[in-house]
Amino acid sequence: xxxLDAYYERLDRQEAEMVELARSIPEHRxxxxxxxxxxxxxxxxxxxxxxGLVWHLLQRGTxxxxxxxxxxxxxxxxxxxxxxxxxxxxxxxxxxxxxxxTTVDAFIDRFQQQRTQLKEDLSSGRIxxxxxxxxxxxLGELTMIDxxxxxxxxxxxxxxxxxxxxxxxxxxx
Numbered sequence: 613x614x615x616l617d618a619y620y621e622r623l624d625r626q627e628a629e630m631v632e633l634a635r636s637i638p639e640h641r642x643x644x645x646x647x648x649x650x651x652x653x654x655x656x657x658x659x660x661x662x663x664g665l666v667w668h669l670l671q672r673g674t675x676x677x678x679x680x681x682x683x684x685x686x687x688x689x690x691x692x693x694x695x696x697x698x699x700x701x702x703x704x705x706x707x708x709x710x711x712x713x714t715t716v717d718a719f720i721d722r723f724q725q726q727r728t729q730l731k732e733d734l735s736s737g738r739i740x741x742x743x744x745x746x747x748x749x750x751l752g753e754l755t756m757i758d759x760x761x762x763x764x765x766x767x768x769x770x771x772x773x774x775x776x777x778x779x780x781x782x783x784x785x
Contacts, residue, residue, distance in 0.1 A: 613681070614741040614757050620731055622764060627727050630659070630771055634716045634723075637778065642716055652774060654709035656719040659770050661707040663726050666763045669746050670739045670756055678743045678755050686761040692751070693765040697772060704749055 637652045645651035650658065684692075713719050733739040741760055745753045754762060 614760070616734055616741070619734075619760065623727055623731065626764060626767060626771070627724065630723065630767065631720050633771060633774055633778075634719055637716055637774075639716075641778070643714070649777065650709060652777065653713060653716065653719065655770055655774055655777075656716070656723075657709040657711075657713040658703060658707055659767050660713060660719060660722050660726060661709070662703075662766055663723075663730075663763055665707055666759055667726060667730055667733070667739075670759060671733065672746075674744045674746060676745045676753075678745050678753065680755070681741075681743050682755055682757050682761075683745070683753055684751065684758045684761070686765070689758065689761050689765045690768070693762070693769045694772065697769055701750060 634652075634656055642653045643651050645654060713722060730739070734741065739756070741757045743755050743757075745755050746759065748754050748762070751762075
């Protein structure tokens with residue numbers, strides 16, 4: 613069973629950190645990407661696209677079950693996604709930036725709206741954190757709980773990448 617209150621607190625802390633980091637991006641740097649890298653705004657858009665995709669996936673029904681609440685768990689996903697950031701993965705086309713978010717403010721609005729909707733759907737039971745599974749294109753089968761952890765760890769990966777690209781070594785707050 614997933615402790616939803618603890619998960620909400622984690623989402624809120626990460627949301628505040630991401631919003632503060634996004635607001636710290638100098639306006640002239642937001643649309644610029646280094647050679648072969650996404651711009652800060654593109655990276656932010658990718659985070660929104662991925663979180664939106666996971667949200668939709670979690671709302672759909674599936675009959676496939678793992679028989680255990682987590683196949684990976686939060687700690688393993690953190691090791692793979694955050695600690696293993698030196699391994700670059702090409703994002704699937706569906707979550708590559710398309711230019712739908714062009715400003716930091718647009719990102720903040722959408723990111724906060726998505727996080728609020730996720731928490732509402734978890735609280736109401738429209739999304740059930742359980743052992744139902746969906747396949748990740750690289751990691752394989754993930755339970756609904758794993759997907760919730762994946763979303764947080766993926767966003768954490770990009771928080772760190774943005775800090776690096778902006779030459780910020782520590783959290784802003």
